[in-house]
Amino acid sequence: MRALFSVLYPVISITVFGLYPSMTIGPKEGWQVYSSAQDADGRCICTVVAPEQNLCSRDAKGRQLRQLLEKVQNMSQSIEVLNLRTQRDFQYVMKMENQMKGLRTKFRQVEDDRKTIMAKNFQELKEKMDELQPLIPVLEQYKTDAQLISSFKEEIRNLSMVLTAIQEEMGAYDYDELYQRVLRLDSRLRNCMGKLTCGKLMKITGPVTIKTSGTRFGAWMTDPQASQRNNRVWYMDSYTNSKIVREYKTMEEFVANVVSRTYNLPFKWEGTGHVVYNGSLYYNKYQSNIIVKYSFETGRVLAQRALEYAGFHNTYPYSWGGYSDIDVMADELGMWVVYATNQNAGNIVIAQMDPDTLEVQKTWNTEYSKRNAGESFMICGTLYITNSHLTGAKVYYSYSTKTSSYEYTDIPFHNQYFHMSMLDYNARERALYAWNNGHQVLFNVTLFHVIKTEDDS
Incomplete structure (x- = not known):
């Protein structure tokens, strides 16, 4: 590679302008611009200049020079293709970056929405618990009432048995006879009360x-x-x-x-x-x-x-x-x-x-x-x-x-x-x-x- 540049040095110059965009370098007198490559903004990346063909047409090395120029042109074209591909890839990357930024924004929004929804759901659950809290003593009272009702049922069963026994016993008497017995008892009580002295x-x-x-x-x-x-x-x-x-x-x-x-x-x-x-x-x-x-x-x-x-x-x-x-x-x-x-x-x-x-x-x-x-x-x-x-x-x-x-x-x-x-x-x-x-x-x-x-x- 060093030998190649030694051969080309007298006759060819490749100038890279992209590194110094503020500089304007033109070809020397008698040199011709053969090829150049530019970026997406129109800035020159590289320029190939060579002496005019008539200066070297009689040179013994003219043939070799033309071959080199063709290679340089091919390289320049390759560089241009590469630059275009790079620009396309760069645009794709920029597009992907924008999409990624959009995704991040959506993720943050989803995260914020998730927190908001969770907070809202938590608040709803808390309010529901607050509504259910007064039911606890009611349920406790219900347990007590259930025990009391059970006790009442037991007393009612016992009372029913007693009433049944009384009814069976009363069946042996006629109603009119019972009524007369009550009247006689009431009369005796009143007579007894009348005999009460001070x-x-x-x-x-x-x-x-x-x-x-x-x-x-x-x-x-x-x-x-x-x-x-x-x-x-x-x-x-x-x-x-x-x-x-x-x-x-x-x-x-x-x-x-x-x-x-x-x-x-x-x-x-x-x-x-x-x-x-x-x-x-x-x-x-x-x-x-x-x-x-x-x-x-x-x-x-x-x-x-x-x-x-x-x-x-x-x-x-x-x-x-x-x-x-x-x-x-x-x-x-x-x-x-x-x-x-x-x-x-x-x-x-x-x-x-x-x-x-x-x-x-x-x-x-x-x-x-x-x-x-x-x-x-x-x-x-x-x-x-x-x-x-x-x-x-x-x-x-x-x-x-x-x-x-x-x-x-x-x-x-x-x-x-x-x-x-x-x-x-x-x-x-x-x-x-x-x-x-x-x-x-x-x-x-x-x-x-x-x-x-x-x-x-």
Whole structure:
């Protein structure tokens, strides 16, 4: 190769322009351009120049030179073909590169879409889980309910067996005969109840809270003389400076606070020692020792009467105060009023009163201080007195009007709300009505009864 270039050097020159595009190299004088190759942009890659043919036509080496020129032309053509192929390949590569870039963009888009779709699907799953979360306690409850239903089914099967046995036993009797037996049994029970005499207080249980309403002090009651179908409730809030009485048709409506009627009394009351008896309200007139009888039916005062020597307006109240000097009561034996006088040294006086005329028929003087008593109530002609209106109170003292004697007792009861401002016995219900610090409550009582026999007169 070196020898070849040594031979060609004097007569041929190959100039490469592509490396220096800013340079313009022309052939020397007397030289002729035989061939050149250019790139796609028209830039010259190589140029072959040689002396003009007439300069060498007579040269002995002219033949060889022509042969070399032909080879150079062939090489130039080959280079041009190669350049074209290279340009074509370059364009193909550029096209492939653009396609690759497009694919990368699509892959990135797919990846982003995949993340978005996954995030969206995850969010949908989370929302679905959030919707299903509240069902868990429901399912737990369903398990409990299923067990309860299973237990109910078992009880029903047992009850069915018992009923079947009863039905088989009843099959031996005629229905009319059974009906007559029931009537005879009912008659015997009523006769037995009729022979129950007044009993002695043995126990107080409860309380049962019926309602929470009103102020700290007040009174509520039912009529012990009313029929079993008449269950009206009367409600008198506060211990003074009021004339409003609210009436409820039933205990249920009282609890629901459904007032059926409101009465505006002609006089204000004092204390909480009121009572409803045979359709009328009996109460202590404000700032006086007068008892007032007010008819709910007519809305009028039917009678008024002063209690002789009775203290009033916080002269001899119960231990909690509240102008509770005069306390009207009712029991199985009729109407009563409890108060205190100077003549009895402030001790409690019991008076039996005519419910129509309010005339005092008989009195009993006790030796129990009115101011030391928490509350009191009458059962079967016996006055029971509590030693306090606060927590720890108990029935401490009783006085029998039948024997005109007293005794100390120890009957506890639960002062649930710590302050008792009203305690009254209802003979029909055999229960104590109480106002316990803004709560209306009931106590059950247990009495010791003596049953009369045919030999008793």
